[in-house]
Amino acid sequence: MKRTVAILRFIRKNRSQKKRKLYRFAFGVALDKTISVYLGLFTILFLIILYDQLQQFEPIFHQIESLTENRLSWIVIGLIAGALVLSNEDPAIRITSAEYKLSTLSYSIKHIWKLLFLEKMIRSMINITAFFSLLLIFTPFSYVFVIKLFIITLVSTLLVILPQWYFHSLHGLKRWIIYFLGLILIAISRLIVITEVVPEEWMISIILVMLLIFQFYIYPKRFKKASWTQIAERNDQKVWNMMIVRFMSDTKTKPVQRKSAWKDIYQHVYMKKPFRYSKASHMYRRIWLKGLQDHIEYVIMILIYFAICVFLTSFKGELVQGLGIVGAMFMYVKLVGSLFVTVFQYPLVHSIPWNMRNLKSSYMFFVYCSSVLLFIVMAIALWIGKGFTLNILWYSICFVLALYVLVDFQLTHHLKRFNNRWYTATAYEQLLVLALYASLFISVLNVKFLFCSFLIILIGKYKKKLPINN
Amino acid sequence: MTVLKLANVHVEIGRETLLNDISFEMSEGESIALIGHNGAGKSTLMKTIIGMQQKKEGTIHIHNRDQDIDYLAYKKLFSYIPEEPFLLPELTVMQHVQLYGKSYEMEESSLLTRAEEWLQLFEIEDKMNEYPESLSKGMRQKVQTICALLPDVPLLLIDEPFVGLDVHAITQLEEILIQKIRSGTSILLTTHQLERLDRLATSYVMLKKGLIIEQGDVQQFKGLSRRMEE
Numbered sequence: 001m002k003r004t005v006a007i008l009r010f011i012r013k014n015r016s017q018k019k020r021k022l023y024r025f026a027f028g029v030a031l032d033k034t035i036s037v038y039l040g041l042f043t044i045l046f047l048i049i050l051y052d053q054l055q056q057f058e059p060i061f062h063q064i065e066s067l068t069e070n071r072l073s074w075i076v077i078g079l080i081a082g083a084l085v086l087s088n089e090d091p092a093i094r095i096t097s098a099e100y101k102l103s104t105l106s107y108s109i110k111h112i113w114k115l116l117f118l119e120k121m122i123r124s125m126i127n128i129t130a131f132f133s134l135l136l137i138f139t140p141f142s143y144v145f146v147i148k149l150f151i152i153t154l155v156s157t158l159l160v161i162l163p164q165w166y167f168h169s170l171h172g173l174k175r176w177i178i179y180f181l182g183l184i185l186i187a188i189s190r191l192i193v194i195t196e197v198v199p200e201e202w203m204i205s206i207i208l209v210m211l212l213i214f215q216f217y218i219y220p221k222r223f224k225k226a227s228w229t230q231i232a233e234r235n236d237q238k239v240w241n242m243m244i245v246r247f248m249s250d251t252k253t254k255p256v257q258r259k260s261a262w263k264d265i266y267q268h269v270y271m272k273k274p275f276r277y278s279k280a281s282h283m284y285r286r287i288w289l290k291g292l293q294d295h296i297e298y299v300i301m302i303l304i305y306f307a308i309c310v311f312l313t314s315f316k317g318e319l320v321q322g323l324g325i326v327g328a329m330f331m332y333v334k335l336v337g338s339l340f341v342t343v344f345q346y347p348l349v350h351s352i353p354w355n356m357r358n359l360k361s362s363y364m365f366f367v368y369c370s371s372v373l374l375f376i377v378m379a380i381a382l383w384i385g386k387g388f389t390l391n392i393l394w395y396s397i398c399f400v401l402a403l404y405v406l407v408d409f410q411l412t413h414h415l416k417r418f419n420n421r422w423y424t425a426t427a428y429e430q431l432l433v434l435a436l437y438a439s440l441f442i443s444v445l446n447v448k449f450l451f452c453s454f455l456i457i458l459i460g461k462y463k464k465k466l467p468i469n470n
Numbered sequence: 471m472t473v474l475k476l477a478n479v480h481v482e483i484g485r486e487t488l489l490n491d492i493s494f495e496m497s498e499g500e501s502i503a504l505i506g507h508n509g510a511g512k513s514t515l516m517k518t519i520i521g522m523q524q525k526k527e528g529t530i531h532i533h534n535r536d537q538d539i540d541y542l543a544y545k546k547l548f549s550y551i552p553e554e555p556f557l558l559p560e561l562t563v564m565q566h567v568q569l570y571g572k573s574y575e576m577e578e579s580s581l582l583t584r585a586e587e588w589l590q591l592f593e594i595e596d597k598m599n600e601y602p603e604s605l606s607k608g609m610r611q612k613v614q615t616i617c618a619l620l621p622d623v624p625l626l627l628i629d630e631p632f633v634g635l636d637v638h639a640i641t642q643l644e645e646i647l648i649q650k651i652r653s654g655t656s657i658l659l660t661t662h663q664l665e666r667l668d669r670l671a672t673s674y675v676m677l678k679k680g681l682i683i684e685q686g687d688v689q690q691f692k693g694l695s696r697r698m699e700e
Contacts, residue, residue, distance in 0.1 A: 272599045274564045277578040283569055290560045347556040350522055352573040353545040421538040 004111045011098050022242060051138050058140040065145050073193065073203045076156045077186050083160035084182060087167035091231045093120050096239050100232040124157050152204060159211040166218045169225040280355065284362035291343035292366060302335045307377050314381040321385045322444030326437050329403055336367060337410035356415050367407050375400045391447050398453050402440055405460040409433060432460055471498045473624050473656040479528035481518055488514045489680045501657040503671035510677040512660040516629050520550055532625055546574065548625040551618040553633055555610040557602040563613050564598045574621035581620060588616045591642050608634050619646060626650060628659040644669060
């Protein structure tokens with residue numbers, strides 16, 4: 001075991017040296033001494049202002065505290081659910097290819113795993129302690145509350161490491177059954193608390209004890225289905241995913257290949273069947289599905305940003321709401337456009353001719369699907385902002401149609417750029433887009449302008465053209 | 471008739487020049503071998519022709535279609551076999567075949583006839599409904615090769631055609647390529663297997679550190695290399 005500790009230390013030392021070197025190089029590109037000093041000063045200033053600002057919201061913090069006190073079991077449930085979801089792509093214990101290769105030498109993978117498991121626990125403890133210390137220093141939460149929260153989070157986090165590792169190696173029907181059972185258990189536990197059969201504190205203890213018992217059940221099975229090469233590959237991506245370095249050096253990394261859920265779906269017998277050759281859209285939808293799945297964080301981010309932007313501004317009056325909705329739409333269109341480009345970067349897709357009409361229409365299928373969600377979000381936000389009137393329906397329809405036209409414009413623009421490297425949108429196209437945004441904004445202030453927006457949408461729908469050579 | 475025309479192509483990544491002032495032409499039915507040591511720029515040149523690598527200067531035309539201003543039409547005129555297979559893990563072998571067929575606008579019947587024939591020839595006809603991850607690397611290379619050979623395009627770009635293939639597959643591929651050349655397809659290939667040059671290539675272009683240092687007839691090259699050995 002001592003030899004294993006020594007070799008793992010050696011790997012860690014070299015890895016951190018390499019990372020330090022890369023960070024130094026990356027920061028060296030962006031920061032010089034003067035900027036670093038200013039940045040440091042600004043950070044201190046920011047922390048002081050943050051502290052001051054947070055103290056002003058003391059009543060809100062006390063309100064949050066009293067609300068959370070009765071719902072602490074949600075933290076445990078949330079952490080368990082989080083571990084289950086994360087287990088799709090993160091094995092939790094960092095056995096990278098370097099550690100895995102040690103097992104081909106005279107080191108035991110079981111010893112390596114034990115040490116890394118221990119390391120993960122210590123790291124989690126340090127991170128959680130640091131986080132709650134900051135919470136204690138900067139926020140007006142009471143000591144008792146923060147300590148209670150700290151203990152619950154710490155114990156739950158430590159108890160979900162092993163399940164996350166175990167679930168990472170599971171796939172197929174078994175995984176889905178566990179997810180389903182998990183959901184049922186959560187529902188039952190909430191029902192028990194709501195009906196006051198068992199008090200909240202008791203429920204937390206019950207869940208934690210069950211989690212502890214579960215550890216004993218899965219511990220002997222922890223290596224049974226472990227696919228080491230896949231685990232090593234996944235951990236390599238996690239360990240070497242240095243966002244700042246990537247951003248500074250403008251390096252593209254291979255997206256993490258997700259297994260489990262997606263793999264379960266596409267490896268289904270039905271999905272193996274050849275496509276109907278006459279229905280090209282099925283073929284291209286599969287490629288887009290892969291693209292969306294590879295960039296799922298990005299997709300979720302788009303939807304969350306949209307919802308946040310639309311909801312937060314709905315309380316601040318019509319002017320701000322108008323700006324919020326138009327801003328959210330602008331952001332959505334740009335982000336959906338960027339997502340469209342990602343699939344063309346797959347080497348296989350890049351190397352074959354692009355059937356643009358089919359590629360675009362199959363992508364638009366997913367845009368239509370998301371527009372149902374956006375329709376609901378906008379309708380609720382408008383309801384909050386304007387009260388319950390029939391106009392909300394017209395507004396929502398108009399905004400969703402506008403989104404469709406704007407996304408369509410954006411995609412057509414990308415397609416034309418693909419075809420002609422020097423292509424830029426015409427002044428007419430740019431003006432039309434600008435006019436639509438302006439008209440949508442004004443229509444939030446004055447409902448009569450909705451007609452104007454509908455008119456521009458109609459013009460936009462019939463004026464766009466696809467690249468000529470397809 | 472000129473199929474491929476490169477004029478003053480210059481490629482840079484950061485401050486490093488990968489290709490410098492590359493110019494050459496290919497006519498119908500001609501087969502050119504790009505040769506050179508590792509890092510000479512052969513694969514970069516291939517990727518630049520495909521459009522995977524952006525060029526800084528110069529123009530590339532296939533059948534007079536400019537890569538910069540008519541890329542969609544340009545893409546339909548070539549097919550590419552990479553050195554390493556890059557199949558999508560979400561599609562089966564047959565679905566890849568269909569994707570290639572649809573992208574090159576092939577008729578379903580001729581696509582299926584051709585695919586079945588070549589899948590049999592390369593001895594992977596029983597793998598039609600398998601995903602790439604359940605195939606060996608050699609099999610994946612075979613699938614990639616078959617897919618790229620399916621369409622009748624004026625230009626075939628092949629990066630190391632024989633790497634990863636078994637002896638039987640190499641012979642079959644060689645025969646198919648010779649047939650393609652006879653029927654008027656132009657082939658640009660990179661290879662380190664110089665002994666196969668005289669069967670497959672009519673001319674050669676030798677690269678060194680991103681520059682063309684020599685080009686000419688393959689027979690002439692064979693003579694030169696023999697003299698060098700002596």
